[in-house]
Amino acid sequence: MKGLKNVIYMSVALGMLFYAVPRLDLGQGLTAPAIFGVVWICFALLVVAAHLHAILGVDEETREELGRIGRMKKWQLEKTLQGKSKQLQFRK
Template identity: 65%
Template sequence: MKGKGTKNIVYMAIALGMLFYAVPRLDIGEGMTLPNVFGITWICFALMVIAAHLHEILGVDEEARKEMSRVKKMKKWQFEQMLQGRRKMLQFKK
């Protein structure tokens, strides 16, 4: 496994640990009070962090990342070709 995957696993484990530690201590279920809203919001953010790391670990959009890399390489090549064409035109005009 790559270093990037290991980093995501460690960060996800830390987020899970924080979630398991904090949930029993949060005051949830007492109506629409400020501590209740904070607790629900905090849990939602923690779950989003865990979901993001799980998404990276599973490599859900690896194919899209590869396609984007190919597109960037092609654009770079086209730009270089355009610059070379302009340089040749400038040399031809002299």
Template identity: 60%
Template sequence: MKGFKNVVYMSLTLGMLFYSIPQLEFRDVGSLPMVFSSIWIVMALLVTASHLHQILGVDEEKRKEMSRINRMKKWQLEQLVQGRRKLLQFRK
């Protein structure tokens, strides 16, 4: 279910891209319509690539590693706080 949203968005982006390519102008090199068309296509391809990247799960291993690191930092912070509580109790 996680990748379903990415598949739908990527499909919509590709559909929008294929619909718009025949209507974009590429005749005059350096003209404003050609620059706009080129930038628009590049942006659409970047959006498609980012959704494909998510679908393939390239960052899954990195996400697991970051989760493990965050759990360890949280545990260390808890140990530090508990240690200070013990020190404060001895001072009373």
């Protein structure tokens, strides 16, 4: 379901690009409308790139590795706490 949402949002962003680019005043030099058009296109392309990145799952390995590290830290903390509780029991 998560991938479908990214595909839909990327399609909407691409649709906005195809609709708006012919209507933007880009060939007028360094005027305010031209600068706005260039900045708007850059933001729209950034949105498309972010959704494409999520669809392709480029950072999936990194996410899995971070999950393994988190589980290992929890396991180490649990072992440390178990060791301290055993030490407290022996002192009594």
